[in-house]
Structures are given as structure tokens and as C-alpha cells.
Amino acid sequence: MKRTHRILCVDDEDFNLDLLEALLRPHGYETLTALNGREALAVLAEKPVDLVLLDINMPVMNGHEVCKKIKSDPQLAHIPVIMITSLDSKENKMKGMEAGAEEFLSKPFDQAELLLRIGNILRSADYENAFDYLILALARAAEANDIDTGNHILRVGEYAALLARELGQSEKFVEQIRTQATLHDVGKVHIPSQILKKPGRLTEEEMDEMRQHTSFGAMIIGDHPHLEFGRRIALCHHERWDGTGYPKGLKGEEIPLEARIVSICDCYDALRNSRVYKPNYDHDGALGIITKGDDRMKPEHFDPQVLAAFLKLAPVFDELYIRMKDGEKT
Numbered sequence: 331m332k333r334t335h336r337i338l339c340v341d342d343e344d345f346n347l348d349l350l351e352a353l354l355r356p357h358g359y360e361t362l363t364a365l366n367g368r369e370a371l372a373v374l375a376e377k378p379v380d381l382v383l384l385d386i387n388m389p390v391m392n393g394h395e396v397c398k399k400i401k402s403d404p405q406l407a408h409i410p411v412i413m414i415t416s417l418d419s420k421e422n423k424m425k426g427m428e429a430g431a432e433e434f435l436s437k438p439f440d441q442a443e444l445l446l447r448i449g450n451i452l453r454s455a456d457y458e459n460a461f462d463y464l465i466l467a468l469a470r471a472a473e474a475n476d477i478d479t480g481n482h483i484l485r486v487g488e489y490a491a492l493l494a495r496e497l498g499q500s501e502k503f504v505e506q507i508r509t510q511a512t513l514h515d516v517g518k519v520h521i522p523s524q525i526l527k528k529p530g531r532l533t534e535e536e537m538d539e540m541r542q543h544t545s546f547g548a549m550i551i552g553d554h555p556h557l558e559f560g561r562r563i564a565l566c567h568h569e570r571w572d573g574t575g576y577p578k579g580l581k582g583e584e585i586p587l588e589a590r591i592v593s594i595c596d597c598y599d600a601l602r603n604s605r606v607y608k609p610n611y612d613h614d615g616a617l618g619i620i621t622k623g624d625d626r627m628k629p630e631h632f633d634p635q636v637l638a639a640f641l642k643l644a645p646v647f648d649e650l651y652i653r654m655k656d657g658e659k660t
């Protein structure tokens with residue numbers, strides 16, 4: 331059965347909202363309305379929405395600001411936004427694009443065109459959602475063999491998105507790293523569970539076998555262009571900035587940025603998360619090991635720029651860890 335899509339219409343004029351509702355409802359869409367930006371954000375915090383139709387000129391908070399807020403909120407960023415404006419200037423469109431809007435229509439809009447664009451956007455958003463869902467399902471399947479890793483993969487995705495944004499990467503980069511970082515350990519599906527679950531340190535032979543999870547991961551993900559991020563992350567997330575990592579011993583910027591980001595996120599979360607072979611640390615303990623090092627981890631393992639961004643955001647990492655602790659919903 332086809333799912334009913336829910337569209338949030340935001341406009342400061344009742345008349346325009348009535349018009350949009352009268353147009354959308356007969357086509358099977360469920361509609362919600364808001365008279366200004368603040369109201370729109372309140373609705374989005376309460377109810378799942380599939381698409382936002384956004385007026386630009388509004389009191390309280392204008393359309394550009396609302397769009398920016400939506401696109402910078404990890405919980406909302408995936409929702410497509412169509413900006414509807416009577417201001418057909420290039421500058422307005424540029425501002426809207428900067429804010430992350432997917433489409434633009436100028437008032438008075440052509441009804442058939444609006445319906446067509448809504449249909450197209452929702453169709454591709456549905457495919458995108460299914461794609462992201464399958465990535466997570468694949469990452470989850472690979473955990474079957476492993477010790478209980480709980481929300482580890484989801485947290486690593488969220489931390490990585492935070493760092494990527496702090497490092498000035500595009501929203502596309504941020505979204506890709508958020509979803510595809512979850513695949514970093516997918517290659518563990520090929521590693522025997524007695525190694526994954528072994529209490530205490532691994533022997534050198536067992537370590538060699540364990541190290542192969544990186545290459546196995548890249549092999550499983552393959553070479554689909556939409557999964558390039560995931561493949562590079564799986565292959566290179568144990569490489570180290572100083573060249574002492576595996577599988578290839580890459581050094582510095584030879585290591586893809588997405589893998590340099592995931593590396594520190596994975597280490598922080600592994601330190602905080604209790605594992606069979608080591609105790610867990612609190613936030614300060616984990617931070618201390620990353621910045622001062624211990625017998626296994628050294629600050630030289632991390633890209634200094636990524637490390638600096640991590641230190642800047644460290645309190646947010648702590649908050650995220652607590653919010654997404656195992657067994658609790660995000």
C-alpha cells in the first residue's frame with residue numbers, strides 16, 4: 331500500500347495556506363500548516379514530516395532562517411524543502427540554495443508544476459530513505475558475530491557528521507559520512523566470533539586476522555559510486571596519521587578525510603563503550619587517552635586538524651554518548 335506523505339505548509343497568510351491545502355489534499359497528501367518559522371519548527375519537533383513548502387517573507391523568522399535550521403538539525407536535515415517566493419530575485423534563490431533548499435517556485439505558482447515537483451522530490455526522498463535504511467541493515471547484519479556493540483555504529487555516524495561539519499565540509503559530505511560511517515566494521519562478518527569475542531588481548535596471528543576486517547569491508551561494499559564513502563571508511567579507518575596503521579600503512583593526507591574523521595570517532599566510542607577485552611572510561615578518561623596516549627593509542631595517530639575539531643566539540647561528544655547510550659532510543 332502506498333504510504334501517505336505528510337507536507338508542512340508554512341506561510342504567514344491564511345489565504346495561501348488554504349490554497350495549498352485545497353490543492354494538496356485531493357491528491358492524497360496529508361497537510362500540516364504553520365503561520366511562521368517558529369511555529370514551523372515547533373511542528374517539526376512534534377511530528378514526522380516528509381516535505382516542507384516554505385514561504386520566504388514571514389515575520390518572526392524568515393524562510394531562509396527556517397531552512398537553515400532544518401538543514402543543520404541532524405533529525406530534520408533529510409526533509410526536502412521547496413521554497414515558494416514572490417521574490418523572484420537571483421539573490422533570494424542564491425540565499426535559499428545556501429540555506430540548503432532543494433527546489434524553488436515563484437508566486438503565483440503553477441499548480442500542475444508544484445504537484446509535479448512535489449511528486450518527484452518525494453519519490454527520490456523515498457529511494458534515498460530506503461538506501462540509507464539498507465546501509466544500516468547491512469551494518470547491523472555484520473554485528474551478528476560481534477560482541478554486543480549496541481548503538482556504537484549509530485554514535486560513530488553522528489560524531490563523524492559533527493566533526494565533518496566543524497571541519498567545513500559540505501552538507502552532502504556531512505550526510506554521507508553520517509550514514510556510511512556505520513559501515514566501518516562491516517568486514518567483521520568474515521572474522522571468527524571467537525576472535526571478536528575473545529576476552530583479553532589477541533595473539534599476533536589473531537591480530538593479523540582481525541586486521542583483515544578492513545579489506546573485507548571494502549570487498550563487501552564493492553565499488554558502487556554511491557557507496558564510495560563507506561568503502562574508503564571501511565578500508566582506511568584503522569590507518570594512522572603517522573603511518574603506523576593498517577592495512578596499508580598510509581600516512582597523513584594519503585588517508586581519505588572521511589576515514590581520518592571516523593578513526594577518532596571510533597576510538598573515542600570504543601574507549602567509552604565497555605568491551606569484553608577492556609574496561610570502559612568516562613568522558614575525561616577517554617579524552618585523556620586520546621590527547622596523552624597510552625600503550626596503544628597516541629595523539630600522533632590522528633590528523634591534527636581533526637583532533638583539534640574533536641577537542642573543540644568534546645563536550646558535545648559526551649552529550650551525544652549519553653543521549654545515545656546503548657539500549658536508549660535516540
Ligand SMILES: [Fe+2]
Nearest residue numbers: 514515567568
Ligand atoms: Fe574497525
